[in-house]
Amino acid sequence: MIATDAVRGLARSPHFRGIPTDVLHAISMHGEVQAMQPGEILGTRLQPSEAVWVIADGRVEVRRQQGFKGRRFEVPVTILRTGMIFGHVGLLSEQPRMATWIAASQGSLIHFDRKSFERLVADRTVAGSAFRRALILALGSQLHAVNLRLQEFIVDDSGEVEKRRELLRQALEGADDTGQD
Amino acid sequence: MDVLERLLTLPVLAGVSRPDLVRLLETAEVRTVADEALLMDIGDLGEDIVLVIDGGFAVELGSGTSTLPLAFVGAGEILGETALFRRSSSRSARVRAVQDSVIIRLDSTLLDQLSREGSGLPRFIEEAVMRTMARRVHDSILAIDGVLSSAIDPAEPKGALRRLREMFRR
Numbered sequence: 001m002i003a004t005d006a007v008r009g010l011a012r013s014p015h016f017r018g019i020p021t022d023v024l025h026a027i028s029m030h031g032e033v034q035a036m037q038p039g040e041i042l043g044t045r046l047q048p049s050e051a052v053w054v055i056a057d058g059r060v061e062v063r064r065q066q067g068f069k070g071r072r073f074e075v076p077v078t079i080l081r082t083g084m085i086f087g088h089v090g091l092l093s094e095q096p097r098m099a100t101w102i103a104a105s106q107g108s109l110i111h112f113d114r115k116s117f118e119r120l121v122a123d124r125t126v127a128g129s130a131f132r133r134a135l136i137l138a139l140g141s142q143l144h145a146v147n148l149r150l151q152e153f154i155v156d157d158s159g160e161v162e163k164r165r166e167l168l169r170q171a172l173e174g175a176d177d178t179g180q181d
Numbered sequence: 182m183d184v185l186e187r188l189l190t191l192p193v194l195a196g197v198s199r200p201d202l203v204r205l206l207e208t209a210e211v212r213t214v215a216d217e218a219l220l221m222d223i224g225d226l227g228e229d230i231v232l233v234i235d236g237g238f239a240v241e242l243g244s245g246t247s248t249l250p251l252a253f254v255g256a257g258e259i260l261g262e263t264a265l266f267r268r269s270s271s272r273s274a275r276v277r278a279v280q281d282s283v284i285i286r287l288d289s290t291l292l293d294q295l296s297r298e299g300s301g302l303p304r305f306i307e308e309a310v311m312r313t314m315a316r317r318v319h320d321s322i323l324a325i326d327g328v329l330s331s332a333i334d335p336a337e338p339k340g341a342l343r344r345l346r347e348m349f350r351r
Contacts, residue, residue: 141267
């Protein structure tokens with residue numbers, strides 16, 4: 001039953017679209033279904049990156065530090081939706097988490113701890129390949145979005161400070177956007 | 182240059198067998214790129230990736246005098262990774278050779294073919310692509326966050342671009 005929920009959850013992600021059910025099942029065997037409640041802290045900024053999640057159902061709020069001159073606050077910057085992946089950037093780049101994730105609705109996640117994640121990444125079977133490609137698609141969406149928005153920032157010659165800050169904020173938002181464009 | 186011997190020395194391919202690398206050279210396009218030649222431009226269509234065998238490339242955004250160097254990519258590193266597996270994808274950065282270079286082009290069709298043949302190479306390439314992209318997303322967040330954490334001088338709004346360049350250089 002739990003494995004079925006995980007397969008259904010992966011199938012909702014655009015990055016796993018088109019992957020046969022038996023392969024999704026093989027991937028899901030490495031993860032665990034995790035229920036979430038609104039307001040629940042799923043990961044905290046600056047903590048070691050030790051897990052990756054796929055949102056099977058629901059929404060997750062991303063919070064980042066903003067402000068300057070010693071007045072930095074954690075503020076919501078974007079909402080991740082069903083099918084999106086988070087936690088992978090820190091784990092793959094061996095860096096601490098750069099954001100805090102909080103459940104924005106009731107729902108469920110597929111949780112891969114470091115060991116399961118690394119095992120899947122190194123897996124020689126079709127499941128490993130499908131998993132790697134899903135992550136490549138997610139990261140490709142993120143980089144593409146960041147670069148497009150940075151390009152807008154670079155060529156902007158409006159001279160308006162607030163507009164330039166907003167373009168940078170949007171670029172940062174793009175870094176969280178693992179939805180396939 | 183003996184391309185096969187060079188491939189055998191690249192850390193990214195450590196673990197890939199010699200026969201798998203020989204097969205790669207039989208199927209993939211190896212080419213030289215002259216210093217200063219443009220390899221990819223923003224908006225170009227293409228989903229192939231490039232493994233740099235020798236030489237180096239600058240990755241940048243912007244145009245004219247307003248440019249932002251994102252990275253220097255040298256031997257054993259990967260370029261164009263953002264577009265891999267994304268159909269009808271366009272390039273989101275410009276890539277220019279900064280010295281005479283040798284590259285090998287790979288796309289998803291070739292990776293699939295090698296995978297079907299039992300080659301271990303696609304796994305190593307996919308993993309390298311993933312880790313490269315994660316590092317680039319991480320570096321971008323750090324750089325943008327670094328600029329947003331300080332005030333933009335209204336008298337010199339372009340100073341933010343200079344600061345962004347400094348952050349990416351780090």
